[in-house]
Amino acid sequence: MELSRADLEILVALQENSRLTNRELAKRLGAAESTTHERLRRLVRGGVIKRFTAEIDLAALGRPMQAMIAVRLRPQSEDVVERFLRTVMDDPCVVDAIVVSGEIDVLLRVAVQSAEHLRTFAWRKVTSAKSVQSITTHLVYEYRRRPITAPP
Structure with missing residues (x-):
């Protein structure tokens, strides 16, 4: 799967905080919520994002x-x-x-x-x-x- 700059920004943002809402993610990327949501779904479907987890202290x-x-x-x-x-x-x-x-x-x-x-x-x-x-x-x-x- 080829990743765009926006895809990479989504990956970085979610690794920093996997609890970001789609609205927060879209705002961070400067993109429409629907676009961000579809990009995220594609990353999950494509196996780039395997799961969402919590980092424990x-x-x-x-x-x-x-x-x-x-x-x-x-x-x-x-x-x-x-x-x-x-x-x-x-x-x-x-x-x-x-x-x-x-x-x-x-x-x-x-x-x-x-x-x-x-x-x-x-x-x-x-x-x-x-x-x-x-x-x-x-x-x-x-x-x-x-x-x-x-x-x-």
């Missing part, structure tokens, strides 16, 4: 500490990765799981109450999976996300 939920846990699995196979992900994804401290290439197989972003909770999760949940060869934990000092607008 993890600290407000009592989980102010975030970490990235790099997990190395052995043997390397799709089945091993799937089993590992099923093991860890049911834990509420897991925010994201990313399967990557290279020496590391999975990156987990977790949000926990304290260093003790992080240690407990890493030792009891992550390393309890038989396929885990090693883990490396990195504390997150700051997390920033920028709007995605178009292919590079």
